[in-house]
Amino acid sequence: MLFGFPLLSLVIWLPIFIGILVFATGGDHNARLAKWLALMGSVLSLLVAIPLYTQFDPIMSGMQFVEYHAWIERFNIHYHLGVDGVAVPLILLNCFTTPLVIIASWQVISNRVSQYMGAFLVMSGIVNGVFSSLDAILFFVFWETSLIPMFLIIGIWGGPNRVYAAIKFFLYTLMGSLLMLVAFIYLYNVSGGSFSILDYHKLPLPFVPQILIFVAFLMAFAVKLPMWPVHTWLPDAHVEAPTGGSVVLAAILLKLGGYGFLRFSLPIVPDASQYLAGMMIGLSLIAVVYIGLVALVQTDMKKLIAYSSVSHMGFVTLGFFLFNAYGIEGAMVQIISHGFISGAMFLCVGVMYDRLHSRQISDYGGVANKMPIFAAFFMLFALANAGLPGTSGFVGEFMVIMAAIKVNFWYAFFAATTLVFGAAYTLWMYKRVVFGVVASPGVEGLTDVTGREILILTILATAVLWLGVYPLPLMEMMHTTVDGLLAHIAHSKL
Amino acid sequence: MNFLPPNLAPAYPEIFLLIMVCVLLLVDLMVGEKMRYVTYLLAQIALFGCALITFTTSVPEVVYTFSGMFVDDALADVLKLMVYITVSMFLVYSHKYLAMRGLFSGEFFSLVLFATLGMMVMISASNFLILYLGLELLSLSLYAMVALRRDSVVATEAAMKFFILGALSSGFLLYGMSLVYGVTGALDITRVTEVIQSGVVDSTVLVVGLVFIIAGISFKLSVAPFHMWVPDVYQGAPTAVVLFIGSAPKLAAFGFVMRLLVEGMGGMVADWQGMLIILTILSMAVGNLAAIAQTNIKRMLAYSTISHMGFMLLGIISADGNGYSSSMFYIVVYVIMTLGTFGMLMLLSHEEFEAERLDDFKGLNRRNPWYAFITLLLMFSLAGIPPTVGFYAKLSVLQAVLGAGYIWLAVVAVLFSLIGAFYYLRIVKLMYFDEPESDAPISPHGDVELLISVNGLAVIVFGIFPQTLMTLCVYAIQRPI
Numbered sequence: 001m002l003f004g005f006p007l008l009s010l011v012i013w014l015p016i017f018i019g020i021l022v023f024a025t026g027g028d029h030n031a032r033l034a035k036w037l038a039l040m041g042s043v044l045s046l047l048v049a050i051p052l053y054t055q056f057d058p059i060m061s062g063m064q065f066v067e068y069h070a071w072i073e074r075f076n077i078h079y080h081l082g083v084d085g086v087a088v089p090l091i092l093l094n095c096f097t098t099p100l101v102i103i104a105s106w107q108v109i110s111n112r113v114s115q116y117m118g119a120f121l122v123m124s125g126i127v128n129g130v131f132s133s134l135d136a137i138l139f140f141v142f143w144e145t146s147l148i149p150m151f152l153i154i155g156i157w158g159g160p161n162r163v164y165a166a167i168k169f170f171l172y173t174l175m176g177s178l179l180m181l182v183a184f185i186y187l188y189n190v191s192g193g194s195f196s197i198l199d200y201h202k203l204p205l206p207f208v209p210q211i212l213i214f215v216a217f218l219m220a221f222a223v224k225l226p227m228w229p230v231h232t233w234l235p236d237a238h239v240e241a242p243t244g245g246s247v248v249l250a251a252i253l254l255k256l257g258g259y260g261f262l263r264f265s266l267p268i269v270p271d272a273s274q275y276l277a278g279m280m281i282g283l284s285l286i287a288v289v290y291i292g293l294v295a296l297v298q299t300d301m302k303k304l305i306a307y308s309s310v311s312h313m314g315f316v317t318l319g320f321f322l323f324n325a326y327g328i329e330g331a332m333v334q335i336i337s338h339g340f341i342s343g344a345m346f347l348c349v350g351v352m353y354d355r356l357h358s359r360q361i362s363d364y365g366g367v368a369n370k371m372p373i374f375a376a377f378f379m380l381f382a383l384a385n386a387g388l389p390g391t392s393g394f395v396g397e398f399m400v401i402m403a404a405i406k407v408n409f410w411y412a413f414f415a416a417t418t419l420v421f422g423a424a425y426t427l428w429m430y431k432r433v434v435f436g437v438v439a440s441p442g443v444e445g446l447t448d449v450t451g452r453e454i455l456i457l458t459i460l461a462t463a464v465l466w467l468g469v470y471p472l473p474l475m476e477m478m479h480t481t482v483d484g485l486l487a488h489i490a491h492s493k494l
Numbered sequence: 495m496n497f498l499p500p501n502l503a504p505a506y507p508e509i510f511l512l513i514m515v516c517v518l519l520l521v522d523l524m525v526g527e528k529m530r531y532v533t534y535l536l537a538q539i540a541l542f543g544c545a546l547i548t549f550t551t552s553v554p555e556v557v558y559t560f561s562g563m564f565v566d567d568a569l570a571d572v573l574k575l576m577v578y579i580t581v582s583m584f585l586v587y588s589h590k591y592l593a594m595r596g597l598f599s600g601e602f603f604s605l606v607l608f609a610t611l612g613m614m615v616m617i618s619a620s621n622f623l624i625l626y627l628g629l630e631l632l633s634l635s636l637y638a639m640v641a642l643r644r645d646s647v648v649a650t651e652a653a654m655k656f657f658i659l660g661a662l663s664s665g666f667l668l669y670g671m672s673l674v675y676g677v678t679g680a681l682d683i684t685r686v687t688e689v690i691q692s693g694v695v696d697s698t699v700l701v702v703g704l705v706f707i708i709a710g711i712s713f714k715l716s717v718a719p720f721h722m723w724v725p726d727v728y729q730g731a732p733t734a735v736v737l738f739i740g741s742a743p744k745l746a747a748f749g750f751v752m753r754l755l756v757e758g759m760g761g762m763v764a765d766w767q768g769m770l771i772i773l774t775i776l777s778m779a780v781g782n783l784a785a786i787a788q789t790n791i792k793r794m795l796a797y798s799t800i801s802h803m804g805f806m807l808l809g810i811i812s813a814d815g816n817g818y819s820s821s822m823f824y825i826v827v828y829v830i831m832t833l834g835t836f837g838m839l840m841l842l843s844h845e846e847f848e849a850e851r852l853d854d855f856k857g858l859n860r861r862n863p864w865y866a867f868i869t870l871l872l873m874f875s876l877a878g879i880p881p882t883v884g885f886y887a888k889l890s891v892l893q894a895v896l897g898a899g900y901i902w903l904a905v906v907a908v909l910f911s912l913i914g915a916f917y918y919l920r921i922v923k924l925m926y927f928d929e930p931e932s933d934a935p936i937s938p939h940g941d942v943e944l945l946i947s948v949n950g951l952a953v954i955v956f957g958i959f960p961q962t963l964m965t966l967c968v969y970a971i972q973r974p975i
Binding site for chain 1: 863874879889893896897901911912915916922923961965968
């Protein structure tokens, strides 16, 4: 352990400060400088986050790397940071994704480059803040602030319908989180004036307030995750966002919702969580099955992947609300794995979009003839998205299905349909886009991936395969935390 | 009979300001058109002097003078200091704007200072009549300021509306006060409190009086359903005058509410709580819903003011020290944001051109990224999105209202603030997502540019470190607890 060294603060504030420096490079005549500065900053942020993995003690329960300072004494709000086995993988995923996004946008973005690159760095720091806050208001500040860069990224660099998508994204998420804020203030008053999340974990609560708090949290996290039926902002946001925005949205921002369930809903209101588990499982299964079918009929590749994200996120909530270790760990593996796979899928679509400026499946066909290397990468990610054993997509889904079968056969049955539907929509899209004869003069003119693109895709492919073959380090990391959480939920707070 | 001269010390700032206004009027006669900035500097010096006097004569205990008609306490000191700062910032923001429009005249500054004097009297009054005196001094100066551009039709119309409705509301207030006087037989606020708490008075008449008083206050605070004048005055008056109306008088109005409702009618909490709940919900509804439909930014900000005043009342509804200091924090934050927003509007205006359509913000990020960023901060702050200070303002009033047990009211409030977020976002959208309509460069004025940067950054600096400002508000409210 690095005693006393504010590692988490560094992980949060370093990208934000470098992001501000990138903003300061000004107009597009300094674009080169902005890009290199952003790349250096993001790599540096990844490097400083590595001690979170190497110094993390997976045996120890409770929070690690804790920082605790008075912040707003008037309301007893503290600058309280700390991470456990659930938060560290998410922070690492976030730090890992940012450099990839910056490299992916290297040539595509030529307009207001410094603002684009800076926004991603700032967002990376803010998201690290969300994952490491142990004070409800600090958490809320980071949580809401993360909307601002994404709003601007979609709205400035997005597609034709970007304004609608950006405002819908913002208002939807804001609606959910405002009720969460009311719940926090209620907890503050009930707990006798504390905003500490760890105090809330211990706070006894009667049944009816528990239900209301659960619903308020659900509004925030369900919108963010997103769960059916509040998922409708996601396809719009994904379709309109630039490639980098889609990657961060899918790989990182959706995970905030899943993290919220683990950090807030389950431990703060365990009785309500168990009481309403049936509803949550129902909603999750609807997402898995129904949204899987919706994905099948999409004609826009990005929309298809967006719906596939919603469907995969159904596994996350399913795993959480089964209340066994397999379920929660499986859901966490699914979260990390989906971060790699969906990021990679959006990057693949981005690679094609940069060349042909179309996302319509019907505009493609026979891409493999012109882009063989790309087709191979795309194949790997498509199979991972469909949950092929040996890729990371399989591990999480398999664990959740195992957990479900222990609880109820039919849960497992409906969850397992994703192996059929997932394969159907992903591979069918892949077939229509990549195989066959060259469909149009546009496809005829395609050139294969460049070295820069190969670099990103290789990194992601390695991650997908590594997590698929050897997920043990990830599971070891969160084992103690998940056991502690389950033991905590088992005690009634009534 | 011996005549005992009253203790003048608590009123030194007021006396100093009155002398300075007279000096300013005389000096203004001597200096010509070219030397008008002397008047401007003199006004700034007057405000600075007041601040110095208030600061040095500030004592922790409550001091009454003029036979208990005038009071000096922590609330008065803090609010007055805020008023000086606000008025001084207003003068910096507006002097170039006024000069371009031929409004940079001696009368303007004397009116501003008289209005300031009125606010100070309102804040320090401890007697119904003195309260009324301060209010009228403020109001009459404001009517004249709105009508200052007398060749403009909209300005004249706005001034007429403002004057007639303002006079009506003063009438309401006076009628309410006279009913309370009739029942309690007292005009001094301390005495009224004692009589009400003794419980020997006819509460029916008292409640009728309270209704009129609340109606009068609501006019001045621009709370729905007494808000009709606000959009028209905001649209018609010169932007500089709107900035003045929208900023410092709100601080004074808060002081007014504290003196009249909390200190004077504190024994009738249960009665005015109910009335205020209706007013606050109406204001949040009218303000946020009507703002969406506006295309004129000044009208939009007028409705935004109405909704913010509704939010501010949430703290007063909770009727404890915590709630009052939350409301005060809300008002102070609101004034900071208003100064910045209207300052930006004046910055975007130039000689021939008045920035008042929403579309004038189009593509600001292309024309000047720094101004766009400052406006972005101000808009997110108005919408109450962290990490800006607007969030903590909402947080503290919500905390107060939840603490008082009104969970449903807090939920209603956050839902309306969600609606409100839409029209602030629309400005961000115009600045960042749209292409500019004109490429006219924005002429920088050194001092204004510096101040607007400080103002914009204050929104985020206070957002990250709100503790100082909150402590100040808690300190100011210590007495009524």
